[in-house]
Amino acid sequence: MSQDTLFDKVWDLHKVSSLPGGSDQLFIGLHLIHEVTSPQAFGALKDKRLKVKFPDRTVATVDHIVPTDNQNRPFKDNLAEQMIETLEKNCLEHKIKFFNIGSGNQGIVHVVAPELGLTQPGMTIACGDSHTSTHGAFGSIAFGIGTSQVRDVLATQTLAMNKLKVRQIWCDNKLSKGVYSKDLVLHIINRLGVKAGVGFAYEFAGPAIHELSMEERMTICNMSIEGGARCGYINPDEKTFSYIKNKLCAPKNEHWDKALRWWKSLKSDENSIYDDVIKLDASKVEPTVTWGITPGQSISINQQIPLLDDLSQNDKLVAKEAYEYMSFKPGQLIKDTPVDVCFIGSCTNGRISDLRVAAKILKGKKVSKNVKAFAVPGSEKVATEAKQEGIDQIFKDSGFQWREPGCSMCLAMNSDKLVGNQVSASSSNRNFKGRQGSPNGRTLLMSPAMVAAAAINGKVSDVRELIN
């Protein structure tokens, strides 16, 4: 059992009681909600005649269902309109702070909370969304929950949970030029598998992680869940603190000094004990692309799609399914695969630094005429910043559509969808069957830089050839 890791410290601090069944009652410091997984939870509160215990500890925004072309109300989609209205009504009734469209702070919940300074080291953070692991980049313990647990957090600010084991993933050296944190996390998931993290929290550590910016760290923690780990985190350091400083909800004045002292005491001890440790060399990671139907089915840009014989017995079943669904042949190169749609956005890679990287590649170039390309900023703040820097114009000049913030085609709950068996180069997090809105649509996950390269060439490309 792990000892003295940041995970242990934060868990123990928030433990309210040991429940009769053997799980722990855990206090949730920050609860984030959105329109998709909260309505039934508020409904359950009403049925049970319960109130929200600490309305100040819950913050709401709207992201999954929002249109990215025309956000005028009422939305064209009646169901989407009904969902946003339900959230508005619930927040008003229960006095919950809601960042609505046009507030200047709306966006994907996992982009918004960090940029507002809500996400801080040492907190427990829960949200009815599996990518809540993103917030672990700040040294918080953050994880996704279902609607019944959203109900419990609203009613009690606590939930029942079994403590996770801790696996440290130590990344030596640093990423090479043209290789990004998305490539690193895809590489990790490929190496460990999509279920290795079940029952674990992942601690990402080592020189390569230390080197990453906060936004790059968020990309890594975001995708912990794709490796099966409900929670992923990174010990906080100076980069963490300076990212938070002066944000809207960051501690101010004398509170800042107190907060800083506490945050500095939070990291895993040097001699802490882990349930498991994995080491890898980040300098060996290359631009990585998924070829299959799970985020674990990825290869480096110059590799061939694996042969059945190259795979373990356990991986063969899903690989067969993937060859068929993707219409790929074992042994085929992923490079030069034609793409129909290019999507830059999502809670994984829809932040300003992601857009900057892509814009640098797109500047002065044109999107291939066979490709529909669109960029969806992760939040209103990201969109504003991009406009101030002229990034939106670079995207538009290249032939990208520039959209309003939201989750968009990461999961296609709005009208941004693949059609038929289109192939999409996507900076999002999931390549599941049907994920991007068409029951036979095909998704290739990659870094925003790689999506930009694919957009220009109309096919999967090695971005390093464009930046050298």
Next chain:
Amino acid sequence: MKLEFTPPIGKISNMKGQCISLIGNDIDTDRIIPARFLKCVNFDSLGESVFEDDRKTLKGKHPFDLEENKNASILVVNSNFGCGSSREHAPQALMRWGIKAIIGESFADIFYSNCIAIGIPCFTLPKKSLEEIQNYCDNQSLFLEIDLRNSSAKSKDLNFNLEIKESSRKMFLSGEWDATSTLLENKNLIENKFNQLPYIKFSTNFL
């Protein structure tokens, strides 16, 4: 799909039912219930849309469409079932279709918690035993009787010792799997914790 739906309530100690086998590893919650069906403010109509895209692709040959499975209530799956999105809509859709328990090699964490929270016990068995059940189901109907008190599963031909997390087993047997009331009992401890946490004090603005 069953026309009448009554959610489980109170103590759950045993269940009897026909198995429905669904072969495949890493079956994610997007496949169990595609995202377009999440545009709803209640779970009521999800049962009919469970595995919608997979079922359409298989044109009536999906296990959830086979006539012989229409009364099945124990879902038998392989490894990492329910990975991906945290949507509780996935187990809610399964439950509304008629599933009352799931047996598999392994489950994704969030899916597992969601199942427990709505009263669907998830049991694990080694790969070999699952293959045995799934092979059996290929040829004939398998009716299992599951007893949570000793975690056993019995049938005419096959018997298994199921595994389930001890905390989940206890919660079902005591009827405390619907956690809200248990959590509320510790009202004072929750208040104390709130007052002790360092960051509550240095929060600003609306927090």
